[in-house]
Amino acid sequence: MDIAGYLASIFVGIALGLIGGGGSILTVPMLVYLFSLDAVLATAYSLFIVGATSVVGSFSYFKKGLVNIKTAIVFGIPSIAAIFLTRHYILPAISQHVFTIGSYTVTKNILLMLLFAVLMIVASYSMIKKDDGKSNEEAPKRQSLNYFQILMQGIFIGVITGLIGAGGGFLIIPALVNLLRLPMKTAVGTSLVIISINSLMGFLFSLSHTSVQWRFLLSIAAIAIIGILIGSYLSTKIKANRLKSAFGWFVLVMGIYIIIKETILK
Template identity: 75%
Template sequence: MDIAGYSASIFIGISLGLIGGGGSILTVPVLVYLFSMDAVLATAYSLFIVGATSVVGSLSYFKKGLVNIRTAIVFGIPSIAAIFLTREYLLPAIPEEIYNHGNVTVTKGMLLMLLFAVLMIFTAYSMLKKGKRVNQDVTQENQLKYSLLVVQGVFIGIVTGLIGAGGGFLIIPALVNLLKLPMKTAVGTSLVIISINSLSGFLFSLSHIAVQWNFLVSIALIAALGVLIGSYLSTKIASKKLKPAFGWFVLVMGMYIIVKETLLH
């Protein structure tokens, strides 16, 4: 399964490079099901992998001036605070065995994977729904809706802290619809936010885990290679054609995790 895991890791980066998100949706399932890793440890490893690959992915957007630094800071500060509180207090407070009655046992790892599956289904829905086209030429309004942005940042921080997902599928719509950022700027800014959030979450986790650095760095490097491949392919293939296919894949994966963690556990 290790070979399958290393092979699958490259798709974490390819999805980020192609459509600006989705990498974190693949990371935890790869670590848990292909590398047989504990779910809680997998969320911490995912934070490093997603953060590192997002740094690589954001570099080209920085060079093209497609990153709104002000927005990244306003969004990032409440997110980092929420991640710290979640990793330091909320996650450790969840008992290893949450429910046990008869033949039904709900563990901490099972709960995290089920939460992750729900996130995957919402991600799939956001990719498959046919909403109104966003005008990508709309400039950012002078008056930012800071209160809503802070709320979004806190929510993303809790999601990131709990299940190791960057939350790009939630960040990009917020930047486009709330702040009226052009789509490419929203993707670049989202990658910066994901980088900051994920790497901060990983740092907050170091006191609770023992890291196998050789393994972790190798996965991150493979995923980073995937980002470069995805970025190249994005110039050849329209992302609007890839999102529905990726959405269906994520939906099937989410349903599989629910079945595996409940009926087949």
Template identity: 65%
Template sequence: MDVFGYIASVFIGISLGIIGGGGSILTVPVLVYLFSIDAALATVYSLFIVGMTSLAGSVSYFKKGLINLKTALVFGIPSIAAVFLTRTYVVTAIPDEIFSLGNFIVTKNILLMLVFAVLMLFASFSMIKKCRGEDCFPSENHIVKNSAVIFQGVFVGFVTGLIGAGGGFLIIPALVNLLKLDIKKAIGTSLFIIALNSLFGFVVSLSHSEIDWIFILKILGLAIFGVFIGSRLSSKIDGKKLKPAFGWFVLVMGVYILIKEIFFQ
């Protein structure tokens, strides 16, 4: 299974490079199911892998002037605060065994994977659905925009802190729909925000996690290789066309995780 895990690591980076998100939501399932890493530890590993991969991917977008730093800070500050609170107080407060329903015992690992699966389903729907005209760019006043961006930032930070997903599938729609950023600039800005959130969450988690640095550096190297491939392909392939296809893949993965965690423990 390790071979498939290493191949999947490259595709994590390719997805991040092309559409600025999506690949990060595969990191935890890859670590848990292909490398047999404990789910709680996998969220920590994912924060590092996703953060460093996104940072590497954002470099090419920065050179092209496709990162809006002001927007990244406005979105990123509430996100980072939410990441800190989630990793410090929420994740550490979840008991190893939460409750049982007959013979089915809900552990911390199962809960994290179930939450992850549900999030994958919502993410897949946002990638698959099509929008046209005003539906893609709803008109909102300035105050509503700022409030919505802050709320979205807090929510993304919570998601990142809880399950180690970068949240690009949430960030990009917010940047495009609320702030009217060009899709290419939204992707670059998303990568930078994901990097900030994920790496901050990883640093917060270091004190209560044992890190296998050799292992995660191997995965990171493959993911960064993939993100540079994705960045090159992004100039030749329309990410809007790839997004629905990737969405269907994420949907299948989410359903698989739900079935496995509920019926095959």
């Protein structure tokens, strides 16, 4: 299964490069099912892989001036605080045996994978749905900013990132467009920066209670980085909307598969 895992690592990077998000939600399932890692350890590894890959992916947006640093800081601060609290207090507090229904026991690993599956299904909807015809290059110009909503969104994304190791780009981009009125391309670039900071900080918060196999982790991250470079190149040759929809259906199927595997097939 290792060969399949390394091939999947390339696909994670390609997906991020092609559509600016979504690939990170495949990282934990890849680590759990193809490399047979514990789900909690997989979330920590995913944070490093997603963070490192997003750093590389954000370079081209920096060069084009499509990153709003102030927004990344304002949005990122509550996210980082939430990640720290989640990795240090919430995640360790979850019991190894959460609850039992009849003969079926929901363990900590199963709970995390089910949460991940739900996230994948929600993410697939945002990828599959068609645009309403309005240009996504211009965000609303007269919408008043709601800083309380921004704070809550940052905290929510931080908790999601801390719990299941996903960058949450599909949640960050709509927030940047609707709450902070950023143009879509700037939102994508800024989102990659936020994902980079959140993920790498989350990984650092995990080091004190995580035994890291650095050779393995760096090899996966390097392959994913190669993938994002390939995806960034292909994005200039292929229409992103069709790819986004197709990837969304794939993520939906994967999410349903995880739910079935962790419940019916257990």
